Amino acid sequence: MPHHSALLRATDLRLITGAHIDLTLAAGSIHCISGPSGAGKTRLLRALAELDPVSGEIFLDGRPSLSIPAHAWRRQVMLSPAQPRWWLHSVAAHCRRDISASAAALLLAANRLQAPVEELSTGEQARAGLLRALSHDPTVLLLDEPTGALDPASAAATEKLLLDWLNPQRAILWVSHDQAQIARVADTHSLLSSKGLQTA
Amino acid sequence: MNPTLVLLSPWDLSLAACLVLALAGLSWRMRLGVQRQLLVAAARTVIQLGLIGLVLNALFHDLPAWFLLPISALMLLAAGREVMSRQSRRIEGGFMLGTSAMFVSSFSITLIALLVVVQPQPWYAPQYAIPLLGMMLGNTMTGITVGMERLTSSLVRDKDLIEQRLMLGETSRQALDLPLRDAARAGMIPIINSMAAAGIVSLPGMMTGQILAGSPPMAAVSYQILIMFMVSAGTGFGTLLALRMTARRLFDERDRLRIERLRAKTS
Numbered sequence: 279m280p281h282h283s284a285l286l287r288a289t290d291l292r293l294i295t296g297a298h299i300d301l302t303l304a305a306g307s308i309h310c311i312s313g314p315s316g317a318g319k320t321r322l323l324r325a326l327a328e329l330d331p332v333s334g335e336i337f338l339d340g341r342p343s344l345s346i347p348a349h350a351w352r353r354q355v356m357l358s359p360a361q362p363r364w365w366l367h368s369v370a371a372h373c374r375r376d377i378s379a380s381a382a383a384l385l386l387a388a389n390r391l392q393a394p395v396e397e398l399s400t401g402e403q404a405r406a407g408l409l410r411a412l413s414h415d416p417t418v419l420l421l422d423e424p425t426g427a428l429d430p431a432s433a434a435a436t437e438k439l440l441l442d443w444l445n446p447q448r449a450i451l452w453v454s455h456d457q458a459q460i461a462r463v464a465d466t467h468s469l470l471s472s473k474g475l476q477t478a
Numbered sequence: 479m480n481p482t483l484v485l486l487s488p489w490d491l492s493l494a495a496c497l498v499l500a501l502a503g504l505s506w507r508m509r510l511g512v513q514r515q516l517l518v519a520a521a522r523t524v525i526q527l528g529l530i531g532l533v534l535n536a537l538f539h540d541l542p543a544w545f546l547l548p549i550s551a552l553m554l555l556a557a558g559r560e561v562m563s564r565q566s567r568r569i570e571g572g573f574m575l576g577t578s579a580m581f582v583s584s585f586s587i588t589l590i591a592l593l594v595v596v597q598p599q600p601w602y603a604p605q606y607a608i609p610l611l612g613m614m615l616g617n618t619m620t621g622i623t624v625g626m627e628r629l630t631s632s633l634v635r636d637k638d639l640i641e642q643r644l645m646l647g648e649t650s651r652q653a654l655d656l657p658l659r660d661a662a663r664a665g666m667i668p669i670i671n672s673m674a675a676a677g678i679v680s681l682p683g684m685m686t687g688q689i690l691a692g693s694p695p696m697a698a699v700s701y702q703i704l705i706m707f708m709v710s711a712g713t714g715f716g717t718l719l720a721l722r723m724t725a726r727r728l729f730d731e732r733d734r735l736r737i738e739r740l741r742a743k744t745s
Contacts, residue, residue: 327645329644348733356645356646359642372646410646414647
C-alpha cells in the first residue's frame with residue numbers, strides 16, 4: 279500500500295462508552311471498523327461528523343474542526359447513516375445533481391428516483407441515501423453499514439461504486455460486520471471495543 | 479354609574495359555579511380525569527380575578543403610578559411560569575426564554591398602543607395600561623405555549639430527520655425550517671381564527687363584558703378591534719421570537735441538536 283498523508287485525524291476522542299480513540303485516515307484509502315454491537319461504532323462516526331459533543335480534536339487535512347463552520351465540516355466529513363431519512367417528496371429532490379447514472383450502477387431504476395420515497399424498500403432507500411451523500415461531494419465519507427440492508431448483487435454493486443468514487447483526495451471510513459467485505463475493500467482495518475481502536 | 483348596569487351578586491356567581499361543579503362531577507363519573515384541573519382552574523379564576531379587581535380598584539383611586547412597575551413585572555413572571563408549566567417537556571433555561579419573548583412583544587406593543595393609539599392622560603394611567611397589558615400577556619402566552627410545545631415535540635419525534643439534514647451540510651436554521659414554520663403556524667392559528675370568527679361565530683369576551691357592563695356597543699367594538707390587532711401582532715411576534723430562541727437553545731455552538739436539554743416531565 280502506498281504511503282498517503284492523513285486526510286482525517288482524530289486525537290484523544292472519548293466516546294460515551296469510555297472508548298479512547300486516536301484515528302488516522304489516509305488520503306485515498308478505505309479504513310474499515312468492526313466490533314460488537316454497542317461498542318460505539320455509530321457513536322464514533324457521529325462524533326467525527328460533529329453530531330455529538332465529545333472531548334478531543336479532529337482535523338481535516340491538518341485543519342482543526344473548530345476552525346471550520348459546523349455545517350461546512352459536515353458537508354466535507356459526511357456521515358451516511360444506516361437508515362437514511364427523507365423530508366422531500368422524492369429521492370431526486372434531495373440530491374444536489376442528477377444521480378441517474380450512479381443509480382443505474384447501483385441497480386436502481388431512474389423512475390425510482392422520482393417515486394414517493396415511502397414507496398422505496400429499505401434496501402432501495404439505503405442505496406439512495408448513499409447516492410444522495412455522494413451527490414453533495416464530500417471529502418471524507420463515513421459509512422455506517424452501507425450494505426447491511428442489501429442483497430448480495432446490490433451489495434457488490436455498492437462496493438464497486440465506492441471503490442470507483444475513491445481518489446487520492448478522498449477517503450472512506452467504513453463500518454462493517456462482514457469480514458469478507460472488509461477483506462475486499464479495506465486498506466486498513468481496526469476493531470472497536472470499549473477500550474478503543476485496535477489494529478486488526 | 480351607568481343606569482343600565484346590572485350588578486351581579488355573589489349568589490348569581492355561585493349559581494354559575496354550580497354549573498362548573500356539575501361538569502366536574504361528570505368528568506369524575508366518566509373518568510376523564512380533568513375534574514381536579516377544572517376545579518383548581520376555576521378556583522384560580524375567582525382568586526386571581528378577585529385580587530386583580532382589588533388591585534385595580536386601589537390603583538384607579540389611591541395608589542401612586544410607580545406601582546405599575548411591580549404589578550406589570552408580577553403579571554409577566556406569572557405568564558412566564560404558566561408557559562413553562564404547560565409544556566410537556568422541561569427546557570433548560572426555558573423560563574427566561576418564554577418570559578423574555580413575552581416581555582419584548584407584549585410590553586412594546588402595549589407601549590405603542592398607549593403612546594400612539596389610545597393616548598390616555600397620563601399615558602401610563604393604570605386603568606388603561608393594566609388591562610391592555612393583561613390582554614396582551616394572556617394571548618401572547620397562549621401563542622408561545624402552543625408554539626413551543628409543538629416545536630419541542632416535533633424535535634423529539636423528528637430528531638433523526640433533523641440530524642440527517644445536518645449530516646448533509648445544512649445549518650441548524652435550514653434543518654429546522656419545517657418544524658419551525660409548523661410551530662409558528664400552530665401558535666398563531668388560534669388568534670387568526672378568533673379574528674376571522676369575531677362577531678359572526680363568537681362575540682369576543684372583552685367586548686361582551688364591556689357591553690354587559692353598560693358601554694355603548696360601538697365604543698366596545700372599536701376597543702375590541704384595537705385589542706385584536708394588538709393581540710395578533712403581539713402573539714405573532716412573541717411566538718416567532720420565542721421559537722427562534724427555543725431553537726437556538728436546543729442547538730449548540732457547533733450546530734448540534736442537543737435534545738438532552740429537553741427532559742420529559744415526570745408524571
